[in-house]
Amino acid sequence: MxxxxxxxxxxxAAVLSARPEYCLARHLPSRPQGRVVVIGAGKAAAAMARAFEEAWDGEIAAGLVVTRYGYEVPCRRIEVVSASHPVPDQAGCAAATRMLELVAALTPDDLVVCLISGGGSALLPLPLAGVTLAQKQELSRELLKCGAGITEINCVRRHLSAIKGGRLAAACHPARVLTLAISDVPGDSPTDIASGPTVGDATTCADALAILDRYRIPLPESLRECLTSGRGESVKPDDPRLKNAQFRLVATPxxxxxxxxxxxxxxxxxxxxxxxxxxxxxxxxxxxxxxxxxxxxxxxxxxxxxxxxxxxxxxxxxxxxxxxxxxxxxxxxxxxxxxxxxxxxxxxxxxxxxxxxxxxxxxxxxxxxxxxxxxxxxxxxxxxxxxxxxxxxxxxxxxxxxxxxxxxxxxxxxxxxxxx
Structure with missing residues (x-):
């Protein structure tokens, strides 16, 4: 040839092996006693949502996923919205806010299925209180061009976010959470795939600040205060709200x-x-x-x-x-x-x-x-x-x-x- x-x-062939329609169905959970809520974010989120719909034989009480503009796939029971990647926009903030609202007031009998793939960090950019979207957009641009690795970039993102670094799983408590993820990071670390919205994070605000200082990225005083005060601290792996959270890789490099x-x-x-x-x-x-x-x-x-x-x-x-x-x-x-x-x-x-x-x-x-x-x-x-x-x-x-x-x-x- x-x-x-x-x-x-x-x-x-490499791309096809990671398409959701070929790799997701074998990882489906058992049906819960309560409701099933499907959420997700990433470049593959819409395709994952459709693959889940086609393979799932139970009811879906509610569903919302956010994907990159141009990556939409039509779904029947799960709503698909779009936002900007790699530099985040207001549409991503709105999607993250709605997602947090969707998983509020769940019970231990309910199940949240979270469909995560690469790109989820930028697509769920909801900032912490005191941090603006414009500040996160500028910081994203600086991190992308300074040569920082994806692990470093995502560490910073987790500590300025209202939804990453385990915060989304914590918001689902006391419901059971199952994350089905397509890995886009070296080593397949769950905390780095979409900045780990449903897994505990062992890194700290001090780690994020050290990364920014290492690359000499100037910070507005409000962002620096968020990190130095510890307000941006992520949810840790031993947090009791994560007790019923599971994580499964469905496709890897x-x-x-x-x-x-x-x-x-x-x-x-x-x-x-x-x-x-x-x-x-x-x-x-x-x-x-x-x-x-x-x-x-x-x-x-x-x-x-x-x-x-x-x-x-x-x-x-x-x-x-x-x-x-x-x-x-x-x-x-x-x-x-x-x-x-x-x-x-x-x-x-x-x-x-x-x-x-x-x-x-x-x-x-x-x-x-x-x-x-x-x-x-x-x-x-x-x-x-x-x-x-x-x-x-x-x-x-x-x-x-x-x-x-x-x-x-x-x-x-x-x-x-x-x-x-």
Missing amino acids: EPRKLLQQMFE QAALEAAAQVASRNGIAAHILSDRVEGESREVARVLAALALQVARRRQPFDTPCVLLSGGETTVTVRGSGRGGPNVEFLLALALALQGERRIYAVAGDTDGVDGQEETAGGFVTPDLLRRAWQLGINPKRSLDDNDGHGFFEAVGETLVTGPTFTNVNDFRAILITG
Whole structure:
């Protein structure tokens, strides 16, 4: 099979493995004595809601999920609303407020099913008292461009939120809570998936403040007071209100990598999963993986050829130029520069939600002739990388990966194919 087509099929298999209609039904709970209330947030929340409706044979007393604009899926019994991602908006605040109202006054006989996926942090942006949405929007922009990791970003979010960091589960008490989650974070930590609205959080306000100080992000006095006073403290794991809260993963980055590996194997290509939790600056990760790929291509170490190197996780971009960032395209451009047109190496990288950074492009492809084609178009690849303009580069050379909404999110996907 043509290398680029094989890479595309591997990416598609990874995404398909995490689609709610294929992974959610086997995790359904038993029917409760009381009411069932369905809530949720994330890029996959609407698709998860529909999958739940189709698989659930009982009544649904009420339901509300919030998803990203453009990710709506029609449901019959669960209301779907939309809000902004990655920078939050008022629609997300309104959805979070309604969600808290929906789970008030429940009984121990009731069951709350919470459908959580990546993107839920921005889609449930309801701030604590004394914190404004405008302040959270500005803080989100600063965190996204400073190079902070997702674990750091979500720690800050949990301590300025009225619904994250276990607060949503606490609001459901004394009802039983079952969270069904699609993981989009390295390590699948429940506290980091949508900033953990239904799980206890062991981090503190002091941890959040240290992160902000580390990246030298200026804080309005009201936000700093919220953290220094402890008003923003999250719900801790031993809180009695979380006693009846359960958490189940229904899709993970590792499972997506395994699905891609099966595609490679069916085509006679040995697949090697390096890690499902790669983090760090995109261009630095690219240099390391390029060195490994070149060792395989030229010395057949540590793997023989043909083979594909698979990895997941979430890399970051510190935007210093005037480009649009995007961790996957930044990774690919740095990879291409490090490979310098090695004739037997091809690659794909993309965000499984279809959105790389803040662009409606999942990622792109690297081929051996990529740099040559760029120079022929008058594009200096090194200058594009220095300007953090990966999106502009791959659009110009025609090597973008565009999927549209995928209705799931299991983080970034990378595949480097070394032919025989």
